[in-house]
Amino acid sequence: MSEPRTTTVDVNGHACRVWTKGKGPKLGFLAGLGGLPRWLPFLDRLAETRTVIAPSLPGYPGAMGHTELDTHLDWVLAVRQLVDKAGLAGADLVGASVGGAFAAEMAAIFPDRVAKLVLISPFGLFDDKEPAADPWAQRKDVLPGLMCADPARWSELVAAPEGANSVEWPIEMTRASEAAARAFWPLGNTRLEKRLGLIAAPTLILWGEGDALLPPSYAAKFAGAINGKTRVETVAGAGHLAYLDQPDAVARAVLAHIG
Amino acid sequence: MKLMWFHLMPYTELPADFNKKHPSVWVDIHSSLFDPRRAHHMYNDFMDELEYAAELGYDAVCVNEHHSNGYGLMPSPNLIASSLARRTTDTALCVMGNSLALYNPPTRVAEEFAMIDCISGGRLIAGFPVGSPMDTCYAYGQNPSLLRERYLEAHDLVKKAWTEKETFAFNGRYNQQRYVNIWPRPIQNDPHPPIWIPGGGSVETWRWCAEMDYVYCYLSYYGYKAGLHTMQGFWKEMEKLGKDRNPYRAGFLQFVGVAESRQQALDLYSEPAEYFYGRCLHIDPRFATPPGYTTEATQRAGIQSMVSKAADVANPATKAALKATNMKDIVDGGYVLIGSPDEVVEQIRHVGISLNVGNLMLLLQYGNMSKETTKYNTRLFAEKVMPKVKDLFEEWQHEWWPKPMAKAQRAAIPAFRPQTVAAE
Numbered sequence: 001m002s003e004p005r006t007t008t009v010d011v012n013g014h015a016c017r018v019w020t021k022g023k024g025p026k027l028g029f030l031a032g033l034g035g036l037p038r039w040l041p042f043l044d045r046l047a048e049t050r051t052v053i054a055p056s057l058p059g060y061p062g063a064m065g066h067t068e069l070d071t072h073l074d075w076v077l078a079v080r081q082l083v084d085k086a087g088l089a090g091a092d093l094v095g096a097s098v099g100g101a102f103a104a105e106m107a108a109i110f111p112d113r114v115a116k117l118v119l120i121s122p123f124g125l126f127d128d129k130e131p132a133a134d135p136w137a138q139r140k141d142v143l144p145g146l147m148c149a150d151p152a153r154w155s156e157l158v159a160a161p162e163g164a165n166s167v168e169w170p171i172e173m174t175r176a177s178e179a180a181a182r183a184f185w186p187l188g189n190t191r192l193e194k195r196l197g198l199i200a201a202p203t204l205i206l207w208g209e210g211d212a213l214l215p216p217s218y219a220a221k222f223a224g225a226i227n228g229k230t231r232v233e234t235v236a237g238a239g240h241l242a243y244l245d246q247p248d249a250v251a252r253a254v255l256a257h258i259g
Numbered sequence: 260m261k262l263m264w265f266h267l268m269p270y271t272e273l274p275a276d277f278n279k280k281h282p283s284v285w286v287d288i289h290s291s292l293f294d295p296r297r298a299h300h301m302y303n304d305f306m307d308e309l310e311y312a313a314e315l316g317y318d319a320v321c322v323n324e325h326h327s328n329g330y331g332l333m334p335s336p337n338l339i340a341s342s343l344a345r346r347t348t349d350t351a352l353c354v355m356g357n358s359l360a361l362y363n364p365p366t367r368v369a370e371e372f373a374m375i376d377c378i379s380g381g382r383l384i385a386g387f388p389v390g391s392p393m394d395t396c397y398a399y400g401q402n403p404s405l406l407r408e409r410y411l412e413a414h415d416l417v418k419k420a421w422t423e424k425e426t427f428a429f430n431g432r433y434n435q436q437r438y439v440n441i442w443p444r445p446i447q448n449d450p451h452p453p454i455w456i457p458g459g460g461s462v463e464t465w466r467w468c469a470e471m472d473y474v475y476c477y478l479s480y481y482g483y484k485a486g487l488h489t490m491q492g493f494w495k496e497m498e499k500l501g502k503d504r505n506p507y508r509a510g511f512l513q514f515v516g517v518a519e520s521r522q523q524a525l526d527l528y529s530e531p532a533e534y535f536y537g538r539c540l541h542i543d544p545r546f547a548t549p550p551g552y553t554t555e556a557t558q559r560a561g562i563q564s565m566v567s568k569a570a571d572v573a574n575p576a577t578k579a580a581l582k583a584t585n586m587k588d589i590v591d592g593g594y595v596l597i598g599s600p601d602e603v604v605e606q607i608r609h610v611g612i613s614l615n616v617g618n619l620m621l622l623l624q625y626g627n628m629s630k631e632t633t634k635y636n637t638r639l640f641a642e643k644v645m646p647k648v649k650d651l652f653e654e655w656q657h658e659w660w661p662k663p664m665a666k667a668q669r670a671a672i673p674a675f676r677p678q679t680v681a682a683e
């Protein structure tokens with residue numbers, strides 16, 4: 001697994017890291033909870049046939065500036081700047097978890113920015129009858145099992161790599177969680193349902209069948225509200241961050257949808 | 260030294276198997292454990308105890324704010340304080356305090372505190388805590404990433420609402436109000452009621468208190484031994500900032516149990532202390548660290564240095580699991596000072612001098628302590644301990660104490676005569 005190329009773009013005066021790797025047409029990826037503290041096998045699968053561009057949202061690993069963002073409009077405009085400056089305007093876009101909510105906003109509010117859309121267990125809705133779990137109130141030993149079907153996958157994502165700064169690394173991981181909380185506290189509900197009807201892009205919705213954070217039944221709510229041609233696929237053996245649990249299966253489904 | 264009588268108002272009838280059957284005393288404590296008819300008696304006992312302390316000459320009575328909490332039955336301390344304003348005469352009323360970011364708009368705090376100050380004739384101490392993670396982020400759903408900024412802005416707004424003479428527009432990042440003009444206004448208007456800040460052990464809070472000239476209060480449940488490191492850090496920072504060592508700049512919370520002898524104190528206070536440190540601090544750690552609640556500077560200091568060890572003590576949820584719950588360890592750890600009056604005098608003087616705190620907030624009721632025992636503890640302390648520690652720090656001027664109206668100018672409060680209904 002070789003490393004991606006690293007560049008940065010400016011969003012509201014803060015540097016945000018952009019990782020790029022692969023060949024072929026551009027494919028954007030907005031990561032889920034935890035962001036991208038490291039490059040992933042899932043992204044390598046995609047990079048075999050596509051130029052994968054993964055910008056870090058403000059506050060997530062490699063990017064600052066979340067403390068500038070007070071309202072949902074602030075966040076949506078920050079993500080739009082990020083998408084544009086990373087060269088992703090008009091490309092296919094994959095968003096997962098918290099990144100999935102923003103990918104859906106891009107496709108809804110700026111339809112010319114997104115060609116084909118993939119949402120992997122996206123945030124943005126909350127159903128009183130089937131409440132989502134709380135990612136910000138969990139014991140340390142419970143959280144990994146809420147993120148992935150195989151808790152070890154989450155632990156690997158956030159583990160400090162060799163040579164990492166032992167003071168700054170845990171702060172950076174907490175910052176990613178804070179950035180997510182800043183945009184989605186307390187329920188993950190950004191009233192996205194009001195805007196889903198604006199999405200015209202062909203959309204694939206992927207949901208880990210064992211998602212313990214956001215109930216897989218939410219997939220149907222997204223599919224029912226989105227206006228574009230929409231398909232739902234369940235990912236076997238996967239939890240909330242399905243791309244960590246089943247990188248090959250998720251990459252295959254993404255590539256099959258975007259062609 | 261100021262001796263202040265503090266009540267947490269704990270629910271006193273949590274079952275013995277509470278810790279086994281329930282995950283947390285805070286946030287999601289089950290409603291079936293709360294009996295409103297029993298709470299009627301608890302509230303009235305607690306308010307009797309506060310009034311009794313005032314009668315016995317404590318310098319202040321203190322109340323505080325908690326939400327969804329089995330050891331703190333005061334979501335609104337202002338309700339209790341307003342009652343105390345009528346049922347006490349000379350005692351300072353220390354509301355410790357109102358978590359500013361929870362009030363929308365925050366001018367509500369400016370108004371209610373001004374009401375208490377007016378009713379009491381200028382006896383209010385205005386406490387402004389950020390509030391615990393459990394209260395603010397979980398029970399009240401506040402965004403942890405925005406909490407501190409909202410708190411600081413609300414502080415600016417409240418202070419301006421108290422001091423600005425003209426109606427003004429407040430154009431804040433989180434609060435916008437076209438017409439700010441509170442009625443009533445506080446009696447203490449030179450420039451405003453004393454502001455005290457309960458906080459953990461963060462350098463940022465210490466600096467802010469110094470800059471604003473506020474009293475810093477370290478309200479830990481773990482006593483003077485665990486608090487020493489934090490208070491030393493506070494005074495070191497004050498020295499760096501060129502502030503004097505006036506002990507009245509600082510407040511500290513201490514549990515105390517006084518009796519005729521040490522053995523009698525153990526007999527009387529072991530059960531309520533073990534109830535408090537066992538059941539009341541049984542807090543699910545999942546509610547301890549909402550992301551963003553702790554600033555990155557404090558996280559950094561925490562990872563880098565031993566300061567964290569002391570700072571964490573202020574957050575009961577992070578350390579509760581590691582702390583003692585049996586009386587021997589509770590006493591050895593200094594969480595609760597116990598002994599005969601003379602033994603307690605010696606310990607109180609030691610606490611005052613070693614921590615250099617002039618405002619000692621005493622918890623003389625804790626856990627399931629009965630009204631009778633609480634009154635005994637309160638009276639013995641007032642009669643046998645207070646006279647022998649009052650002189651401490653008399654060489655210092657207290658610049659942060661309420662300045663009430665002259666007694667002759669204050670309203671006469673008619674004696675309270677409950678109507679008793681004759682049995683039929």
